[in-house]
Amino acid sequence: MAFGGAPSRAQTSATASSPLTLQQAFVQAWERQPEARALAQRRDASQALRQAAQAWTPEPAALEASVRSDRFNARQDARELEFGVAVPLWLPGERRRTQDLADALARGTDAQALLAQWHLAQILRDAWWTLRRDQEELAAADTRWQASQRLSADVARRVKAGELSKADQHQADGAAATAQGEYAQLRAKALASEQSLRALLGVALDAPLQVAEDAEAEPASDAAGLPHPQLQSLQAKSLAAKSAAALARVQSRGNPELTLLQTRERAARGEANSGSVTIGLRFPLGSSDKHRAAIANAGAEQIEAEVAAEREQERLQASVRSARAALSAARTVLATSSERARLAEESRSFFDKSFRLGETDLPTRLRVELEAATAQREQARARIEVHHAIATLRQALGLLPGQP
Template identity: 45%
Template structure:
């Protein structure tokens, strides 16, 4: 099913653990794909507005026609070509409509870009705050796991020497297991937060 869907060879059953690289600390609007697209739309709208402001006159018109006539009854028809050129000199009403339309499209594009940039910055800030919080939780969980392993080693030695009983040793084993499980889960949570931050920044997984 994997080969039929992706065309790739079958992956290993247990892929090695890997972590996504840490993204930059700030939002780069020239990298984020959505903001780049909206910026391009705003630039196109601005160019169209500027072009409409320059083209205030209607385009010149060239007229070509053929005339077939005769001077009198019974005479042969004569043919002539009529060439006409029309050069508008004043400002056309159509140009005002084009300028108004282009200006409205520019305002809409710039407003959409501003709103999307604000929304994206808010998402990035929230993702960064979540990542910082989970990193603090991970650091605490890692310290707890280290202490639990040290305590387990101490009680193992004490149990072998007959200085501690079996329930105490089993309790330390359970506490160590729980601490290591929590540390592993905190690492997964941090990796997920890094992935969400990269998505908020418009970066692809690596």
């Protein structure tokens, strides 16, 4: 999932008949980010710095021209014309240090873009799996609502036949109404989650949005060895500060200048013109407090970045351990909830049959129905939580959607 050559939205957007995958959603969301829009310009700026560091002079050459005349005093028609060029020169080691700094800043541009992608992946994964969880719970609530309606219709038929009382009808209708209300609440919750994802992807309200049921693969055990975007950013910052400090140390004074002047002069009217060529070298002496401050600031930034990278490494390792533990716990919850859902479904089948035979009263039948619906809903939530835990682990490892 490189940020350099992302496919266009036309290639990644889901159509009305094709569900949107998480990887496609990530590419589509990244195209909308301000960091993605400005990345090309930042890379152009980095390239310009590299080209400037490879130039023969630290600054462009300057043209010089002057005229001296006695027109306003002696009026002997004496004059002197002088023109030439001044060429700044690199200090010893300055050019190579400048190139190193330009390279470090260019790597920092890519590292910052990768870090922005990593932050976006966190937001997208949370929005994605929140929607998937709400949709699963909504489907479970719909199943309960439909089952309660069928039970209410069965009770109404048996009340009419004189097998059950009017009170039983009220209880069955009340259970169906409760299931309908729960469905309405979960539907509003799922719609709110969908709107959050639409806003992230830039999908209009009247445009179809269907998310795929795919899940991210659990990362390999050696994935922790991959460079984390957070660490890459801090390492790039440290390298840039180190290069800046090295450059500041060689820039102990201003750049020397080589000058080449051509002079044409005439002492008085009627005399012949004479000319001369002057070659000069301007070499500033000594250093300044500004130079010492630049070295100190660059050194401080390097120390801050290096220490921050060490602390971040510790935090990321703890985050990975926590994510692995959460994934293990989520799998345990899924296993137990699946077993509970299986047992609850079997019990519902038993009590449904006994209720039809008149061996079980309605309150017991309603209780068993509620337990089965609750177990199914918890199983659906646990299944999504496992996928979300895998996504959280991949996020902690610094893996973007679509990366192996």
